[in-house]
Amino acid sequence: MADLASKLPLSPAPITPEQLEQGSSLWSDAWARLRKNKLALGSLFMFILIGLFCVVGPWLSPYDSQAQNLFAGAEGPSADHWFGTDTLGRDLMVRVMEGGRISLLVGLVATSVSLLIGVVYGATAGYIGGKVDAGMMRFVDLLYALPFTIFVILLMVAFGRSLWLMFVAIGCVEWLTMARIVRAGVIDLKKQEFVEAAVSLGLSNRRIILRHLIPNVLGPVIVIATLTVPAVMLLEAFLSFLGLGVQPPNASWGVLINEGQQNMEIFAWLLIFPAFFFALTLFCLNFLGDGLRDALDPKSAGD
Amino acid sequence: MVKFIGLRLLQGAIVLLAIYAVTFFLVAMTPGSPFSSERAIRPEILAQIEAFYGYDKPALERFWLSLVNMLQGEFGPSAVYANRSVTDIIGEAFPVSLQLGGMALVIALLLGIPAGIIAAVKRNTWLDYLPMSLAMAGICLPSFVMGPMLALLFGIILRLLPVAGWFGPEYWILPAGTLGLVYAAYFARLTRGGMLEMLNQDWVRTARAKGVPERQIIFKHCLKGGLIPAITFLGPALAGIISGSFVVETIFQVPGLGQWFVRGALNRDDFLILGLTLLFAALIVVMNLLVDIAQVALNPRLKHG
Numbered sequence: 001m002a003d004l005a006s007k008l009p010l011s012p013a014p015i016t017p018e019q020l021e022q023g024s025s026l027w028s029d030a031w032a033r034l035r036k037n038k039l040a041l042g043s044l045f046m047f048i049l050i051g052l053f054c055v056v057g058p059w060l061s062p063y064d065s066q067a068q069n070l071f072a073g074a075e076g077p078s079a080d081h082w083f084g085t086d087t088l089g090r091d092l093m094v095r096v097m098e099g100g101r102i103s104l105l106v107g108l109v110a111t112s113v114s115l116l117i118g119v120v121y122g123a124t125a126g127y128i129g130g131k132v133d134a135g136m137m138r139f140v141d142l143l144y145a146l147p148f149t150i151f152v153i154l155l156m157v158a159f160g161r162s163l164w165l166m167f168v169a170i171g172c173v174e175w176l177t178m179a180r181i182v183r184a185g186v187i188d189l190k191k192q193e194f195v196e197a198a199v200s201l202g203l204s205n206r207r208i209i210l211r212h213l214i215p216n217v218l219g220p221v222i223v224i225a226t227l228t229v230p231a232v233m234l235l236e237a238f239l240s241f242l243g244l245g246v247q248p249p250n251a252s253w254g255v256l257i258n259e260g261q262q263n264m265e266i267f268a269w270l271l272i273f274p275a276f277f278f279a280l281t282l283f284c285l286n287f288l289g290d291g292l293r294d295a296l297d298p299k300s301a302g303d
Numbered sequence: 304m305v306k307f308i309g310l311r312l313l314q315g316a317i318v319l320l321a322i323y324a325v326t327f328f329l330v331a332m333t334p335g336s337p338f339s340s341e342r343a344i345r346p347e348i349l350a351q352i353e354a355f356y357g358y359d360k361p362a363l364e365r366f367w368l369s370l371v372n373m374l375q376g377e378f379g380p381s382a383v384y385a386n387r388s389v390t391d392i393i394g395e396a397f398p399v400s401l402q403l404g405g406m407a408l409v410i411a412l413l414l415g416i417p418a419g420i421i422a423a424v425k426r427n428t429w430l431d432y433l434p435m436s437l438a439m440a441g442i443c444l445p446s447f448v449m450g451p452m453l454a455l456l457f458g459i460i461l462r463l464l465p466v467a468g469w470f471g472p473e474y475w476i477l478p479a480g481t482l483g484l485v486y487a488a489y490f491a492r493l494t495r496g497g498m499l500e501m502l503n504q505d506w507v508r509t510a511r512a513k514g515v516p517e518r519q520i521i522f523k524h525c526l527k528g529g530l531i532p533a534i535t536f537l538g539p540a541l542a543g544i545i546s547g548s549f550v551v552e553t554i555f556q557v558p559g560l561g562q563w564f565v566r567g568a569l570n571r572d573d574f575l576i577l578g579l580t581l582l583f584a585a586l587i588v589v590m591n592l593l594v595d596i597a598q599v600a601l602n603p604r605l606k607h608g
Contacts, residue, residue, distance in 0.1 A: 149546035261451040282443040
């Protein structure tokens with residue numbers, strides 16, 4: 001509270017009627033708090049840069065990510081190839097960009113899958129409550145205790161190593177935290193007057209959940225979603241690293257890190273560039289997630 | 304307490320059974336069989352091989368048979384490595400993995416928990432910022448990035464440590480360090496959070512006002528409650544160390560279970576996958592049980608919850 005008080009002007013300017021009408025919504029408050037967090041803002045900026053680098057970069061690069069030059073082989077960074085080339089003579093920079101496209105795509109799609117499952121499941125359990133809620137959450141507890149990675153590996157083995165299957169498989173194991181957060185939020189909201197009003201107006205359960213409850217738990221959901229993106233990217237890279245994820249000639253950052261690791265004794269740059277971009281992206285997303293949590297949920301700040 | 308443990312044991316057994324069933328049918332649903340290969344095998348020979356491994360029976364019957372075998376501690380033959388049983392492989396590789404995982408867990412706890420306590424006590428000083436920044440780095444650098452980087456630095460550039468194999472203490476440092484550092488980071492953050500919550504309680508203020516020495520407040524009054532988040536994380540940490548071992552054992556050529564599991568998954572070695580999945584799941588279930596007991600012991604209010 002102390003720092004809030006110190007930031008108030010000593011002689012407050014008269015409040016205009018517009019200001020009164022606007023009030024300050026959760027979102028404008030959150031944005032104001034986020035803007036003060038230099039680390040989170042810097043991370044957001046850096047993440048956007050990495051995104052542009054990966055999405056736009058391949059079109060600007062003179063090289064094709066699959067064009068091999070076996071006579072050249074692996075060469076270190078040079079004026080022609082800024083990141084060097086890999087053992088098949090492919091330009092590493094364009095491979096890092098295209099690998100980034102796949103890694104980021106996995107992050108976005110798998111997070112959306114987990115968002116969808118987690119929000120619907122959590123909101124349903126929280127809203128219905130009682131025995132249904134207890135049963136549904138007990139199931140989540142059970143899943144929490146399971147060795148997920150093993151299951152994702154088995155799913156990849158059982159259904160072939162397609163990219164889309166991987167999105168779904170990863171999304172299917174990363175929704176548990178989301179469901180818990182949404183459920184807790186919904187239980188809190190359920191007791192509030194505006195929900196009682198909606199019930200007494202005779203709105204259907206579906207409509208109450210979709211129109212009144214979910215929009216109000218959006219804050220924590222955004223935070224968890226931001227933190228889920230690096231988690232699913234990690235899982236994808238983990239699978240690809242083991243050879244169970246993205247298959248050649250396609251590459252994700254996990255595939256590139258694996259190739260780099262195999263050749264690191266002689267061609268260290270093959271490891272360093274993809275590992276650097278992967279780690280930087282994870283850093284940015286984690287700091288951004290932490291910043292968003294502080295901004296949207298000031299109570300938990302400092303954890 | 305006895306009733307609580309009994310109930311959890313029963314629950315654990317049911318979970319294990321469910322995991323086994325799901326794994327079995329997932330593997331059974333996979334197209335092809337472990338015996339299909341690029342080489343053409345005469346159909347009658349293939350039929351004979353399949354009959355030897357019991358693949359001529361319907362899946363449900365095979366499930367029942369394998370379940371009975373498992374309960375007797377018989378994990379079956381490896382379908383890919385001829386003349387080796389899964390029990391052999393586990394007997395050979397499990398001690399290695401146990402040692403690797405155990406060392407990683409010890410490193411994680413010995414580094415993470417003191418770092419978290421110091422960071423919480425010296426909040427907002429460099430003793431807080433430095434370990435917490437390192438912890439963030441540890442969380443963002445997964446084992447498959449950290450491992451090769453450490454190997455590059457200590458093994459290839461500085462030439463201090465060997466980067467592959469499992470022949471003696473100097474070979475243990477890099478794999479166990481890689482695996483442990485990531486979880487040290489998580490433990491540090493969780494311990495710091497738990498300790499901060501305790502240190503902000505009203506009764507801590509009362510104790511300070513009464514002149515209780517700071518050391519006593521930290522170690523006698525706050526530590527027990529402050530460690531709960533870290534202890535709760537032991538279950539997920541073990542699961543993470545197991546899956547991390549898949550990567551670390553591959554990077555550093557450690558002859559442990561992780562490597563076998565990955566090879567089994569890539570080669571479709573059904574019995575090996577089933578046996579190892581069950582073993583990993585059992586380890587995690589037991590760890591979660593221990594965590595539950597420890598939690599009740601630390602926080603008696605949970606007993607009635």
